[in-house]
Every structure is written in structure tokens, then in C-alpha cells.
Amino acid sequence: MKIIKAEHAGFCFGVERAVGIVENASTIYENVVTLGPIIHNPQLVNKLKEKGVLPVESTGDVEKKHTVIIRSHGITKDNYNFLKEKDVNIIDATCPFVIKAHKSAMNLSKEGYTVVVFGEKEHPEVKGIVSYVEGEYYLISSKEEAEQLPFKEKYGVVAQTTQNGEYFKNVVDVIKEKCNELKVVNTICNATTYRQEAAKAVAKQVDMMIIVGGKNSGNTRRLYEICKEICKNSIHIETKDELDEKMFENIEKVGITAGASTPDYLINDVINYLEEVGNARKCKKQ
Ligand code: SF4
Incomplete structure (x- = not known):
């Protein structure tokens, strides 16, 4: 395997x-x-x-x-x-990337911009960013909400660090039409995008995809959904104890990824387990 x-x-x-x-x-x-x-x-x-x-x-x-x-x-x-x-x-x-978003929100408001924060409204990081705005602001989470913004002289835009860069560009394009002057600070960190793109690339090649991470981790659940769209046989586990040899009976290639909050030792536990299953299978064939 x-x-x-x-x-x-x-x-x-x-x-x-x-x-x-x-x-x-x-x-x-x-x-x-x-x-x-x-x-x-x-x-x-x-x-x-x-x-x-x-x-x-x-x-x-x-x-x-x-x-x-x-x-x-x-x-x-x-x-x-x-x-x-x-x-x-x-x-x-x-x-430090989140601190950059805090400072950007604060500086834009000090420079007289009406601030637009793009992100998930209830997320603690977004609440933190918004709290640094010193004047008027709008908190939006979609292109549709950007379309509802009133016309202003100057808009300054920041985003939650984990937002999708492509979608953010679309949102900015909408806001551009809503003001005479626009300043955008790109506060998106690429860690999430890189992880998702790498997971997709593996999911395309395998018979089964294992996503390791907390069931309460939003980014792990999102990774699972992305992989599931490509590889129907995708599972989300927290530890290797949720695996069983029988799950791998007809599997030749298995892929593994993990959310941003999954420690290496849990990923390695799963890899070691898979190696044992593969070795046991080899022995049976001999
Ligand atoms: S995803 Fe990680 S690196 Fe990126 S801003 Fe959040 S904590 Fe920082």
C-alpha cells in the first residue's frame, strides 16, 4: 500500500x-x-x-x-x-500575521478611511480585528454583502487572515465601485490556501484520503469537505485509534493530510499505523 x-x-x-x-x-x-x-x-x-x-x-x-x-x-x-x-x-x-491585520485596521481608520473588514462575523480573530478600528466600519462576509455597502469617499479594506485570496479579489472589485478612493491591505496568510491545494493534489491520486485533526477544528473540517469532493472515500479522524485494518482491504494508495491545529505526533501515529497495515498485508501475500 x-x-x-x-x-x-x-x-x-x-x-x-x-x-x-x-x-x-x-x-x-x-x-x-x-x-x-x-x-x-x-x-x-x-x-x-x-x-x-x-x-x-x-x-x-x-x-x-x-x-x-x-x-x-x-x-x-x-x-x-x-x-x-x-x-x-x-x-x-x-x-504576527494577525497583528498585521489589527494594525492595518487601526491605521486605515486613522488615515480617514471607512474600514471594511472581510471575514466570518463570529470568528474570534475577526472580532479582534474589528476592535482595532477607531472610526466607522462595515463587517462583511460575502460579495453579496459588499454589494449592499453605501457609497463612501474612501474605503479601506482588510481581511481575516484565513480567507480565500481569489474570493477576496472579487469582493474588492465590488467595493472599488462603491467609493472614490480605495486602499486594500492584503492581510491574508497563504498557509490555508497552500494546505488546501496540496490536499487536493493528493486526493486526486489516491483510493482513500485520511484527514487528521480535531472534530472541533473548522479548518480540518473544511479540508475534509474539499478532499471528499475529489475522493469519495475520505475520512476525518482525530487519532489512529479510529482506524481499522479492514478499512484498507482494497486500497492501493492512501493519502494523508491534517489541519493547521494537528500536532505532528498524531500525523506520524497514523502514518506508522498505515505502514504496519501495509507490511502485514505483504507478509500475508508471501
Ligand atoms: S493560519 Fe496560521 S500562520 Fe496564518 S495567520 Fe493564522 S495562525 Fe498565523
Whole structure:
């Protein structure tokens, strides 16, 4: 059985950095908490709990004794200021690409632009970006919503980092017709696009596609949907324990990819399992 692992499977730069920051903090400080789970992966969150790092739901749950870590999505300006006022030890693991989006939103509003933020309205990252706008703004999540924008003298546009670049261009084309002056800051990070394109390329070549990652991870679920469209025999698992030898009886080529919040050790566990299944099959044939 041939195993093909997609490029860009697993942690993106921002998530790897944030997890590293948490692991390091757990060796230096006591009472380390993360504001929300550091990533959408229950296995890794549980491992961190064993090291004494607990997720808390909101800034209200943070106590003076805590060292609080801000996850890669970032938080709102109000929440950040609230923590500062509490005088707790803050470690900011916000991804630098998300910080760029915060700064861009703030600068556009300071330069007199009406800001348009393009992204998922309820996503914590988007709430964070919006909170840095200092004047009028619109939050839109589709081309159709861009068409509803009123005419303004100056629009300044930023996007949630994980949005699709091609679709964003279409949205910008619509906004161009709604103002006399337009400034666009490209705040999209390519990690998601690269991962999805690499997964598609593998899904085209295999009889079965395995997508590894938290069931609560939006980007992993999206990867699964994309692969399923190409390879009907696609499955989404969290760990190798969800696999069974029988699933591979008629499989010659199996592909594997993983969401941005899936640690390498979980991906490697699956690959090792597949190798064992392949070796066992070879032995039976001999
Ligand atoms: S997807 Fe991009 S912006 Fe988001 S955490 Fe990863 S590297 Fe940073």
C-alpha cells in the first residue's frame, strides 16, 4: 500500500509558534492558563493540561496568580486592556500575521478611511480585528454583502487572515465601485490556501484520503469537505485509534493530510499505523 502525505499538512507557522510559547511557559511559570483552548485539538489540549496548563473561557476567569497566554487568533483590544488593568502576567502568542491585520485596521481608520473588514462575523480573530478600528466600519462576509455597502469617499479594506485570496479579489472589485478612493491591505496568510491545494493534489491520486485533526477544528473540517469532493472515500479522524485494518482491504494508495491545529505526533501515529497495515498485508501475500 502506497502512502502519500500531502505537503503543508499540520501546524502552520502561527500555531507552531503559539504551542511552543505555551510549552516553554509551562516550564517557567506556575498557574499558566490559555484564553480559550490554545488550538482546536483535544489531544494536545489534554497533554498541556497534564503539564498544568488550563484553558479558561474568558478574561473574567483570569486571576492575579495566573500567567495568561493569548492564542494565535488574538483577542479584542478591550479584552487586552482588561487583562492589563488586572495586572496579570500576559504572554501574547498572537500570530504576527494577525497583528498585521489589527494594525492595518487601526491605521486605515486613522488615515480617514471607512474600514471594511472581510471575514466570518463570529470568528474570534475577526472580532479582534474589528476592535482595532477607531472610526466607522462595515463587517462583511460575502460579495453579496459588499454589494449592499453605501457609497463612501474612501474605503479601506482588510481581511481575516484565513480567507480565500481569489474570493477576496472579487469582493474588492465590488467595493472599488462603491467609493472614490480605495486602499486594500492584503492581510491574508497563504498557509490555508497552500494546505488546501496540496490536499487536493493528493486526493486526486489516491483510493482513500485520511484527514487528521480535531472534530472541533473548522479548518480540518473544511479540508475534509474539499478532499471528499475529489475522493469519495475520505475520512476525518482525530487519532489512529479510529482506524481499522479492514478499512484498507482494497486500497492501493492512501493519502494523508491534517489541519493547521494537528500536532505532528498524531500525523506520524497514523502514518506508522498505515505502514504496519501495509507490511502485514505483504507478509500475508508471501
Ligand atoms: S493560519 Fe496564518 S495567520 Fe493564522 S495562525 Fe496560521 S500562520 Fe498565523
